[in-house]
Amino acid sequence: MILPPLRRTAADAQKVAAIVHAGQTDKAGRPYVEHLARVAAGVLRLSEGCPFWSDEERDEAVQAAWLHDVVEDTSFGFAGLAKEGFSDNVLTSVAMLTKPGGTVTYAAWISNIAKVGTLRGILVKLADLEDNSDPERLALLPEETCQRLLRKYEPAKDVLRTAARAKGWQAA
Template sequence: MSTLTLAEVDALAAEAHAGQTDRIGVPYVEHVRAVADGVAPFGTGLRMAALLHDVLEDTALTAEDLLRAGVPAAVVATVVRVTRVPGAGYEEMLREVVRDHSATLLKISDNAHNSHPDRAAHLPEADRLRLAERYRAARAVLWPAVAAEDVRAVVERVNPALLAELPR
């Protein structure tokens, strides 16, 4: 079996999320592509994981399906690490994520995209405030787990508005 290329993983993610939209009505694949762009400086494998970061939670695909399709095992391992286990809380998932550099970078990119002011502006105020606090609390866990220059590299690409929160 051959290993999938980045373009093939993008197509797999697009097919898996076909018909899905995010909270603001945008095709869901645009979110995973934005997250993948955020981690582009860290290599193709991490971009692949970012494209697939929600498939285990939000589609019928399993980790075994990804492996059978030709997704590299290291990519699948990162996807599994950022996937919430049924019954586990968000904070528990974050504690697991920060044990791995790649998973942490991916979640920083995911958080930055979910926190983007242009996206948040389309949410009802109560949701916007609740999610802003959730994402702010997550950044307090995620950002210290990697080097500040890595956080900056991701945030500059995905949500420059967050740069003001970075320590000088």
């Protein structure tokens, strides 16, 4: 083989996310894809703390950022993502970031991500929580909702930062 096998890129993930999340809005009524774009940008920023990552690893992290809510919030599913040709690394990250059903608490789910997750998945979840707890976004919500989300997200971000550092992330 002369050329490497074709692989999906962050631009491909962005296209899939835009299509499968079309018409969805966030808690403030904004197009959901805007959240995904901010998470992808956040992953790029956080990945600066990973000078050991290759361009491909960084791109797969951004792909996971674009796709992190596909299985949880759409009918597309893992089979669709696999059929579209996304790598096992990306699919593993999406699986790790998909909330399990049943009685698992949010704190237990975050703790599990921190314990067994890849650095890629941990940074995607951290970027997700940073966007979800952004003061400008929270200002669009009722005060009671803001406080509830902050009580939920702030400790989770601390857990994820600690886990990322343990996996070699060099926080900026």
